[in-house]
Each structure stands twice: as structure tokens, then as C-alpha cells.
Amino acid sequence: MTTAPTPHKPPALADTPATASPAASPAASHAPSLTAASRCLTVVADQTPDSPAPADCNSSSPSTDVPGEASRPRKAAGAKAGADIRGEVLLTLAQLRLATPSQLKALLLPHQQGTEHVRRALRNLLDESPALVGRTHRAQQSYWYCTPAGLAEAAASGALAPTTGRTTGKRAASKTGLREHGLALVDTVIAFHQAEAADRADWQVEVAHPTPAGSLVPDGVVLLADGSSAFVEIDRTMSYARPVAKLERYDAYRNAPPSGRGNATRAPRSHWQETYAGPALERPFPPLLFVFAPAPRRAAPGTREGAFHNRARYVGGVNYQITVATTTLPLLTRHGADRPVWRVVGRGEARYALAALPKAR
Numbered sequence: 125m126t127t128a129p130t131p132h133k134p135p136a137l138a139d140t141p142a143t144a145s146p147a148a149s150p151a152a153s154h155a156p157s158l159t160a161a162s163r164c165l166t167v168v169a170d171q172t173p174d175s176p177a178p179a180d181c182n183s184s185s186p187s188t189d190v191p192g193e194a195s196r197p198r199k200a201a202g203a204k205a206g207a208d209i210r211g212e213v214l215l216t217l218a219q220l221r222l223a224t225p226s227q228l229k230a231l232l233l234p235h236q237q238g239t240e241h242v243r244r245a246l247r248n249l250l251d252e253s254p255a256l257v258g259r260t261h262r263a264q265q266s267y268w269y270c271t272p273a274g275l276a277e278a279a280a281s282g283a284l285a286p287t288t289g290r291t292t293g294k295r296a297a298s299k300t301g302l303r304e305h306g307l308a309l310v311d312t313v314i315a316f317h318q319a320e321a322a323d324r325a326d327w328q329v330e331v332a333h334p335t336p337a338g339s340l341v342p343d344g345v346v347l348l349a350d351g352s353s354a355f356v357e358i359d360r361t362m363s364y365a366r367p368v369a370k371l372e373r374y375d376a377y378r379n380a381p382p383s384g385r386g387n388a389t390r391a392p393r394s395h396w397q398e399t400y401a402g403p404a405l406e407r408p409f410p411p412l413l414f415v416f417a418p419a420p421r422r423a424a425p426g427t428r429e430g431a432f433h434n435r436a437r438y439v440g441g442v443n444y445q446i447t448v449a450t451t452t453l454p455l456l457t458r459h460g461a462d463r464p465v466w467r468v469v470g471r472g473e474a475r476y477a478l479a480a481l482p483k484a485r
Contacts, residue, residue, distance in 0.1 A: 209233065210245040211281070214256060214270065218278035221293035221329060222269040222303065223310050230314045231324045249274065260297040267303060269293030301361065308358045308417035308453055309343055312461075319460035321478055322346045334395055335376040345410075350479070353400050353410045359428065360419040367414060368435050375444045378409050408484040411447040413466070415456060425452035429467065436469045447484045449476065 212232050217223060223231075225239040225246065233241055246268055249256040256274035260267045270278065270292050278284055296302040309329070316322040326347035332339040344356040355374065359367055382392035393401070401407050414432065416425035423431075429450050436448065449466040459465050464475040468482060476482075 209241055210248050213242060213245045214249055214274055215278050215281065215283050216324070217257060217268060217270045217293070218275055218284060219325070219327065219329070220306075220310050220313065222267055222297045222306050224265060224267060224307065227307070227310045227314060228268075231317060234318070258292070258294055258297075260294075260303075262300075262303075267297040267307075269297045304417075304419065305343075305358055305360055308360060308415070309356075311417075311453060311457060312344070312356060312358065312415050313346075315456045316346065316461040319462040320349060321461040322348050333377050333399075335373060335380050337373070337376050340373045340377045348478070352407055355410055355412045357412065357414050358417055359414060359432075360417045361422055364428070364431050364435055367432050371412070371436060371444060371446075371448060374412055374446055378444070378446055409446050411449055411481055411484070414448070414450040415453055416450065417453040425454065433467065433469055445485050447482055449481055451475075 209232060213228055216228060216231060225242045228242045228246075229236060229239045246257060246259070250259070252273070254273040255271050256277055257268055258271050259269070271294075272292060275292060293306065296306045313322075313324055313327050316327075317324040328345045330341050330343065331345055332341050334340075342355045343358045346354050346356055348354055357367070357370060377396060380394055380396070382394045382397075393405070396409060397405060400410050414429075416429045416432075418425055422428070429452055432450060448469040450469070451465045451467065455465045462478050464477045464480075466476045466478060466481060467473060468476060471482070
């Protein structure tokens with residue numbers, strides 16, 4: 125990506141650290157073009173939506189817990205599982221790089237009982253020539269990602285912000301550490317989406333931000349429901365020193381010199397101001413949210429979180445002009461991103477709701 129995005133919209137995703145700045149995105153929505161949508165998002169369903177499934181099977185038949193409401197949910201679910209779900213699956217994989225069928229169901233069909241509709245959509249995409257998605261099997265689990273053809277199809281739909289250097293999630297899906305890190309990020313997206321703290325479509329992954337010391341590449345940038353943005357970092361196996369080093373890189377980005385030329389009516393603004401502060405500079409520097417996820421042969425997430433706070437405090441984390449908040453993935457998924465699960469560096473052990481985080485100075 126070669127141009128800075130407008131305020132109110134996080135920069136576009138890239139699956140590997142890029143060398144360009146985030147791309148411009150003048151529209152707040154992800155509406156696809158009509159021509160591309162007819163190719164990518166309109167699909168012949170590969171199942172009969174209204175045919176009932178046995179009650180004891182692992183299907184995605186809608187729940188009928190509410191008396192008198194059986195026909196309406198079934199009709200809605202059938203329509204969703206037909207032409208719409210295939211395109212949404214493809215776009216989600218292009219956006220987040222990889223996911224399991226269960227994660228895709230949680231994002232796209234949260235009220236369904238099983239993953240069958242998602243799995244059928246994935247098989248439909250896999251059966252294209254060339255295949256639009258690929259998969260890796262490990263320990264009786266399948267991990268799905270876009271192929272180059274799938275990325276091209278998703279980009280052609282107009283529903284993704286344009287970017288350069290977009291790559292598939294094949295490498296991430298095939299390597300254990302990268303795969304588990306990517307899945308933890310998807311679980312974080314799910315937690316925000318389910319809490320209505322941020323829509324699933326308003327995440328961008330690994331976008332380069334310029335600093336004097338080189339590119340800063342957050343794991344994720346999210347546009348929150350209130351219109352502000354946040355940086356998100358996932359920690360699974362990093363040493364304690366590396367998250368602290370990340371703080372220094374964010375501080376460098378915060379204090380990077382202006383990137384614009386300005387004009388007669390306003391002074392030049394820095395990259396973060398052009399990207400995140402809004403037209404009137406009414407928003408502070410986005411908060412930095414660390415999510416500590418479980419990992420084999422590593423200390424528990426809560427233990428790593430506490431150690432991070434101790435080190436961040438002693439190396440000057442409280443003096444940075446940014447808000448740094450942490451949580452663990454178990455807390456986040458159990459209680460929700462909008463609940464008091466966030467611990468702020470320099471504020472003791474108290475937990476804050478997302479909306480109650482202190483603003484950056």
C-alpha cells in the first residue's frame with residue numbers, strides 16, 4: 125500500500141510485514157462492486173437449504189427453541205448458507221489469513237448448531253478450478269486459507285481495501301507457531317465481534333507503519349464500535365523482553381516526524397494523526413492492547429501478563445504517551461472484550477472495560 129488511509133479507518137491488511145504505508149480507504153463500508161460481486165459473492169448453493177437434518181447429527185440446522193419460530197430461522201439460515209456464506213467465507217479468510225471451520229462459524233453463522241454450512245462452503249471453494257482455498261490437516265483439525273486465486277477473487281470483489289504484498293496464509297497454516305499465533309488472533313476477533321466492540325470486517329492484519337527505526341507491524345489494527353482505533357498484539361511465546369521492545373517501537377511511531385506537507389491552513393501532521401486522529405485531530409493516539417494467549421511449555425497467560433507489567437513499569441512504560449492495556453485470551457473469550465478484563469500499565473491490578481480505558485496524553 126502506498127498511500128495513507130483516511131481517518132476513521134484502520135489501514136489495510138498485509139499477511140507479511142510490508143514496506144509501504146497503509147492504503148487509503150475513503151469509504152467506511154466494505155461494499156463490493158456489482159461486477160465483482162456477481163463473480164465472487166454470488167454462488168450456486170451446494171446444499172438444499174430447507175431440507176431438515178436429523179436432530180442428533182452435527183449439522184448447522186437452526187435452533188427452534190422459541191415456540192412458533194421454527195420456519196423463520198430455518199428460512200434465514202438456508203438463505204445465508206446458500207449464496208451468501210461462500211463469499212463471506214472467502215473474504216474472511218483473505219482478511220484474517222487462516223481460520224478453522226469452527227472459528228468461521230462463530231464469525232459468520234453464530235446461531236447455527238454446527239459447522240456443516242461453513243464446511244460445505246469451504247468444499248465449494250476448494251472444488252473451484254483453480255481452487256480458491258487450501259487447507260492443512262493437523263491432529264484431526266483442518267486449517268483453511270486463501271490460495272493466490274482466492275486472494276485475487278476476494279480483491280476483485282471490491283470488499284477488501286486494496287493493498288500491495290498480500291500473501292496467502294499457507295505458510296502460517298503449515299507452521300505450528302505461526303498457525304497458533306494466527307488462530308489466537310482470530311479468537312480475539314471473535315471475542316470483539318461477539319461483544320459488539322468491533323465488527324469482524326473492521327480488522328486489518330500486519331500492516332506496516334513507518335518509524336525512524338523501521339516499520340512497525342502490529343498483529344492487528346481494529347476499528348472499534350465508537351469510531352476510534354486500537355492496535356492489538358498477540359503474545360504466545362515471545363520472551364518478556366520482546367513485548368517491552370514493542371512498546372518502544374510504538375513510542376517511536378507515536379513520536380515520528382510529520383509525514384505530510386501541510387498547507388496554508390494547517391501544519392503537517394504525523395502518520396498516526398493522518399491515519400487515526402480524525403479530520404479535527406479529536407482522537408488521541410490509539411491504545412495498544414496486548415492479549416496473552418496460552419502456549420505449550422510456557423508460563424500461564426496470567427503469569428506472563430504480570431511479568432510484562434513489572435518490566436514495562438521499570439523500563440518507563442508509564443512514561444510513554446500511549447495507553448497500554450493487557451488481558452489474557454481466556455479472560456477475553458470468557459467475559460467479552462467490552463467487559464472489565466483490561467489491565468492498564470501503571471494503574472495497578474485493577475481491570476477496566478474497553479470504553480473506560482484512560483486516554484493517551
